[in-house]
Amino acid sequence: MAGEVFVDGINKRGGLLGRKLEWVLLDDQSQPANARTLYERLVTAEKVDLLMGPYGTSAIISAMGVAQRFGKLFIQSSLGDPRLAPYELQYPALPLGPQPRIAATEVVLDAYASQPSPPRTIAFVTSKFPSALDLAKGGQEVAEKRGLKKLLSLEYEFGTRDFGGIAARIKDANPDLLWSGAIGMEAVQMIDAMKRIGYLPGRHFHLFPAPGPTAAHPNANGLTSLTWFEDQEPFTRNAGAAEFVASYTQLAKEAGLPYPVAESQAASEFAAWQILEAAVKGVGRIDDKAMAAWLKANQVQTVLGPRTFDGKFNSGVADTKLKQVQGGKWVTVWPAKFRPPAATFLAS
Template sequence: MKKIAMLTLLTLVSSASAVKVGALIPLSGASSVSGQAQKNGLLLAVDEINKAGGVLGQPIELIIEDDQSNPAKAVPAFTKLVTVDRVDFMVGGLGSSTTLAITGAAKQYNTFMAWSGAASPLVEDAMKDYPYFFHYHPWAYYNFEAILAFFKNLKGNKKAKNIAIAYEDGPFGSTGLQDTVAAFKKAGFNVVLTEAFKAGSGNFAPLINKAKTQKVDIFYWIGYDVDALPLVQQMKESNLDVGLVYGAPPSWPIGFEKNKLSQGVASLTMWTPELPSTASKNFVKAYKAKYGSITDEYFAPLAYLNLKTLAEAINKAGSTNKDKVAEVMAKTTFDTPLGKLSFTPSQKIKYQGFKGSNWVTFQFRDEKRIPIFPLKVAKKTVLYPMP
């Protein structure tokens, strides 16, 4: 009888334990602005989930580790979450290089990954046969489709034709570069320069000097927030004459819009605080209540919905069984601040979320981010050439 009673007690204790979710995000290093936005979104989601009753009747437990924007740091941080903290699920993820580094460990430990970042198709290749990988962020080729559509519109109206490409030399910037160049050429553009740089180095003189030998209508750069200010500052100091600077970092430096050097710089976002949907308005209201102001970084609502949708799927599954949760995730359409979310196959993985239909191009204008494309959401026409 004592043995039966003890087993019953252990079962009750086990069933009452909190669901642990690990988050691997860059709170320091080159991607820290995006990582801090992710952290804020995740913590807001925890508040709302637990206020609504938690997961499987218990408060959800979120354990955050900093990958330091460094693949060498990401692997031990990921391993700790899985083996020491023994998390049930993983969320977060931002950099392609850090995500690529942990794909082997994820497969080794059979980890369920609801992943909000990493756009490189190299990650897609690595996870194409993995049954527990749900990818929220559009892959780079979806992103590029939105960028190319804007450039074609710019070309038609403003005769912008010559493109210089500067890219960080990791997986995020360099993957698919040849395909990018080919797509630009097919669309009628002249690619006059392709030049790599080291993210976070702050040294852009070599590529700027090469760009000065060409007529550049569009300067297209792919890097991280840490690269933005030194790049535009050195371009200004070198008197590099370009029609438009178009950046594709996951986030921009805090306060960048207030710097005069930002005026006219264009970029891409998946979300703005002005979106009219109820889900977005509710997020903005809750975010302001918790943090005192709203962010412009889309990784905050993306991380928020990352955890919220996972918690909803676990509750619907009534279990932490990975197969049951995956089945629910695959069949559910979620209402999120970024729009409706459902998981369907991409080119190589089974569970791809957003595919780029909600990308918006904006320009930094008068200390704000002003939507300029697609035309149906544009608040102003494009400022070209830049001041």
């Protein structure tokens, strides 16, 4: 949907290099093998000028192999581990930095260290989903270096729905901070399971929770998670952000989405298109190697903020933030300069 907003907007402005931009969108059904086949079709049969990466790490890796074989610039918005993208013409929209397994927990612990009583003990409970598991292992390294005492380290199968036993283990550990590698609805299910046994952590972080259901949950107030964009200042002052938010919100409501709010996932996809546009305009022609070189040497203004691609994996520097559920809404709380006016970081 974010891509649709971008394509509609750029065509209203006259297109790209004087031509209307046509988006050839094929459904890979979230299957990496399908992504590989469809990207080969895009290059060989459809003969598209430009490639935009699919959603999800596995599909991105499959599609990137095709891009590399044909020497195509490849911009993607959701690869969780930069180490999986050694292709020199690959550029990430999301500013994870070269080591998100370290940077993610650093921002979490930096935030909590700013509170009057920083956590001294921590528990790690994570899905075995590859990106979540890697971030949890990196997080444990960060916590150890900072002197936090690890009270629990627990892994569960991706797709787990019964969190009763896990909740009991968390309650027994009773950490100052729960680091949860929950994905999607797992965060809500974990909270429900803990609440059923009369327990909620004073401070809890969840990695990739479903934003709408989590924010609306009656027992989620104070919960934190990662973010790179929220529909609030100062993000809405970034390049194209106000227009993106307005158009995306309207389209999402018309489509009947249960959570029609512009947040990190949609913003990262939109930023990927902004990066592609900047590369084409910067070079002035369709030339994959020249566009890649231009991106390597230039800063691009996006809805996520200024984006650079120096360093390993063209990743640039990490620019991860922390958001918190406050009164049924997500509020960015760390770094402090990204808080909306008058917002605070709720302590336990």
